[in-house]
Amino acid sequence: MHLLLALTSVTVLVGGCFSSAASIKGGGNFTWETVQLTTREIGNFTALRFGNPYFASDVDDDGPECRAFPGxxxxxxxxxxxxxxxxxxxxxxxxxxxxxxxxxxxxxDSTHYNPATCRFLVRQAGLTHFWIDDPLSVLTQWPQGGTCMATLNVAGNCTRGGYPEYVVNATTVKHIQAAVNFARNKNVRVIIKNTGHDFGGRSTGFGSLSIWVHNLKSFEFLPEYEQGDYSGMAVRVGAGMEAWELFNHMADHNITVIAPGGSTVGAVGGWMAAGGHGPLSSKFGLGSDQALSINVVTADGRFVTADTENNEDLFYALRGGGPSTYGVMTSVIMKAYPPINLTTVPLSLSVNTPPMPTFNFTLPTNGTIPGTNTSWTNFTLPPISPGTRTPGMLSDAETFWKGVRVAYKFTPKVLAVGGYTYSYIYPLGNNSFTFTSTASVPGMPASEVSKLMQPMFDDLHKVGINMTNPKLPENAGGAYAGRRMNGGGDQPVNTRYRSRLWPRTNWENDGLFNRSMAAIRTAIEKGGYTFHAIGYGPSEEVAGYPVTDVGSGLNPAWRNAVLHASLMEVQPTGITAAEAKERDARVLKYTDVFRQLTPGAGAYMNEGDPAEPNWQQAFFGEDNYDTLLGIKQDRDPWGLFWAQTTVGSEAWEVRTLDGYPCSQNGRLCKVKGWEWDRKRSTLE
Incomplete structure (x- = not known):
């Protein structure tokens, strides 16, 4: 067994995470950003010395073949x-x-075994912020290796596996600089983590030093901010901020800021660096389009500001060019907007599903969820009458799929007014399926939203689905940024995403659109995968400045996207490497058809497949990749910041003992025979 104790008596920071460090005025740095590493503090401790990219050896030059690891x-x-x-x-x-x-x-493990704690982890921790606030835990477990699962049915020993060896709880820039310098000088793998929302294994790694930015939660509202050609409201957000915390700050200041849809997802960092979508993507652009200025610690340990006038190459790359690649973000200044409402119209279809039976549901006890202030009392839902069917409950599969086609065909009409759509198709077995969808439109009166959606309901009627367009009251619009939240909870799962950005071209040709819908149907009916799609149109015109002036590292495929579509499944725990490879090969039969129907398009890295073929083109765009690689090589010739499918990551590989695909439970080593083709950034 390989369990390591803490250097201090405090190893985990849990409990309420809504906090705000002392903020600054006028758009300067946060107080903790002024606490920086000095040469005097380094002294004779050479492991903390700053680096110099100009004198660094390239990745493929002589040097250690692998990163150091315990032993x-x-x-x-x-x-x-x-x-x-x-x-x-x-x-x-x-x-x-x-x-x-x-x-x-x-x-x-006689030292740490505690049945009561284990029961809490399995049954209740997911209702709290426990997993989000844990310095080690990631919410997708298979990349870590699943070596120490919280389960009531344990087998074998708990081992560290792909968890990092040490964690720096960063509360100042100095902490980050010291971690970066130590890792670079001592040949230690480094990773960056906030909440652990990560489907691709970027927040974990065997034998690594983790830089944990979760507690950098400062916020400042800047009512008047100027940067380049921008003049208006802005906010400065610390790298540890979660979406629910950002929403609370919006409510406090009566503003709107672009944020992730998931309440516990980090509001900057990896979400922004890979693009970052949300409910207002068609109205104001993606998360990466919001950044006006970014503070970052680079691979040489320096703390710099990147904007349209300083470190322009970093400013380009950090906005959509991929996370865990160019440095550690500490804070971001983002655009802010006046408050806005969202009006939502739901749609639900099902086929071959039985009518809902009569039942009563009662929570068994009164109580308080451990680690939170949330309590519940006994309550009973009203009984639902047996045999009830709604117009959306169908008995004919062909009619069901015609209805799905109508809904997706209408998507561009919603995007054209700045709206977005959000949908799932679930296979339930025995040729039964459900389709749930919402169309949300910002800043439009409810009566106008009803008029907008009426043609879709007319088309549903034409294919035999007699559904009525809901008459929305004028106060139907819900505040996007005026609601307060308590963060909720999350728990580790093994959801596996394979995604594709479906371009507008697929809607402009009826034959191509029909083939696209047929491919989706086949993947659900024959493959058994859940289909998840979000419709948005984050064009450059919508994104505005600074994208329209200086561009960004974002995959150009985003600008022509209509639908971010994913096939989803849960990767079983405990399967062998051979079984995992078989699952990868099986899903490729369906996703390859998606690629053939969307030539030149791409995928969203944060909800993409770490085994994505030709990931350089899919996640970054073929032409854009060389520019980003030049920036990576200039800023990080050591290859210090590494995560799979990030820019420059092809020079390294994780060597696992069992060959489990895309696992981080193994030593990070140079790819044999790899030659680092030194590029220069083509950015002007």
């Missing part, structure tokens, strides 16, 4: 880790060596 001859001595801990200083523990929470479930 290797080049792994830092315990005394060096202790000296790093001292150098970090500060009041709260900064260098952590936490134990995986799942250790509480393993009787073989």
């Amino acid at each position: 290797s001859s080049d792994w830092p001595e315990e005394s060096e880790w202790k000296q790093l801990n001292v150098s970090l200083g500060g009041g709260a523990p900064a260098l952590l060596r936490p134990v995986p929470p799942g250790a509480a479930c393993y009787p073989t």
